[in-house]
Amino acid sequence: MNGLHLIADIYRCKCPPDMLLDRAVLEDICVRGCADAGLTPLGAYFYQFTHDDGQQAGVTGTVVLAESHLAIHTWPETGDVTLDVYVCNFSRDNSDRARAVFNRIIGLLEPEESVCHDVIRGRIPAEV
Template identity: 80%
Template sequence: MNGLHLIADLYDCQCTPAVLEDRAVLERLCVDECRDAGLTPLGAYFYQFMHDDGQKAGVTGTVVLAESHLAIHTWPESGDVTLDVYVCNFSRDNSDRARQVFQRVLDTLKPRDSACHEVLRGKIPAEA
């Protein structure tokens, strides 16, 4: 279960509006970035929220990876996003792959402000 969990709260994203409010666009971005980083997408579920007037609102989605997951939630009205990328490091160290996905998604979203955290998960061996 040892792994790396990258967590971000992103504010005032300056990306193309479709990235925050179109399920298909956001899903393609997340799945493609996972695959391009050398991770293994097993499936994805992204949900499109709608305003009462029928206009697209935010999106929530998850890419299930053989190595764990990516989860993302958008609020286009404010340009805010939460992003989690968690990878297990059981059979290989996937930390650099996780960081690549995380950074590429951030580069696409272009937040004006962010709070990002790295959490090492599992039993971390003591250094000699």
């Protein structure tokens, strides 16, 4: 289960509004971003929230990867997003691939501010 978990709280995004409001647009960005980074998408589920009047609201979504997952949640009212990318490093080190998709999506969102954390998951091998 050794791996890398990248976590971001992203604030006041200046990206085109459809990135935060449109399920299909955000899903395409996330799935394509994972594949372009060398990760293996196995499936995706993205949900479009709507306001009472039927207008698009936020989106929540996950991309299940052979290497683990990407999860994203948007709050277009404030321009905020949370993003998680977790990769297992069991059969190969996927850390650079995870960082590539993580940084690409954050760059596309054009935030005024982001708070990011790298969490090393699993057991760290003992030094010999």
